[in-house]
């Protein structure tokens with residue numbers, strides 16, 4: 001995959017926020033933004049992970065700052081945007097990516113607390129991000145936002161009711177915000193990863209190795225995806241190379257969902 005050369009137009013010299021940037025897909029995307037020359041504001045509730053991302057970017061000669069924050073807390077979300085404006089002088093891109101898988105139970109046994117937690121982080125978190133980021137981008141000459149949905153935003157998956165509902169919600173939020181703001185210069189898209197080798201999937205693999213084997217077997221490109229393969233789709237969606245793409249939920253799943 002990506003070999004570390006600057007390849008995308010319109011990313012160098014910009015400012016990007018990445019939520020859930022302390023692990024997995026968010027960490028890989030924060031690094032890729034920085035490799036392409038963006039200054040990155042890394043958000044996470046996990047301080048260790050967030051700082052690890054910043055250190056890796058700085059060690060590579062890039063620019064990044066960590067803001068500890070919960071995407072479900074409007075004040076934390078505002079602080080993340082304020083940090084982009086105060087530290088780097090603007091906001092061009094945001095990757096609303098923080099998310100959790102939640103407990104795996106049939107709908108009839110799903111605890112309300114699990115439903116509320118997953119919807120809060122995966123869906124309300126994206127809404128709060130959009131609400132804060134869009135005005136900042138409009139004020140600063142436009143921009144682009146990518147939200148992390150999933151193939152679970154397009155298909156059903158047994159036992160993952162809140163996760164599937166939250167990710168379908170992200171696809172709807174993305175379409176609506178794109179209709180509202182594309183003419184004013186803010187493109188809004190989503191990325192729908194298939195099964196990607198991150199700590200989230202490693203946890204599932206430990207709990208339910210059989211399902212994971214079946215999932216890999218059902219992937220035409222016969223392996224798990226890598227976080228860097230989502231990062232390149234996200235940074236491309238933000239780049240000038242995707243200047244006519246908005247409201248799209250881009251599937252990056254090794255062919256899983258076409259069957």
Ligand code: NAD
Pocket residue numbers: 019020021022023024025026043044045046049069070071072097098099100101121148149150151192193194195196197198199200201
């Ligand atoms: P991950 O667990 O490796 O990373 C998620 C990060 O989000 C963690 O660092 C975590 O601390 C952070 N986070 C969780 N709750 C937060 C909150 N309230 N506020 C701020 N940060 C918070 O998982 P990942 O696989 O990199 O997942 C990233 C996104 O990709 C999620 O939205 C997930 O649903 C989605 N996704 C993952 C896969 C996959 O196969 N890994 C597939 C489709 C979609």
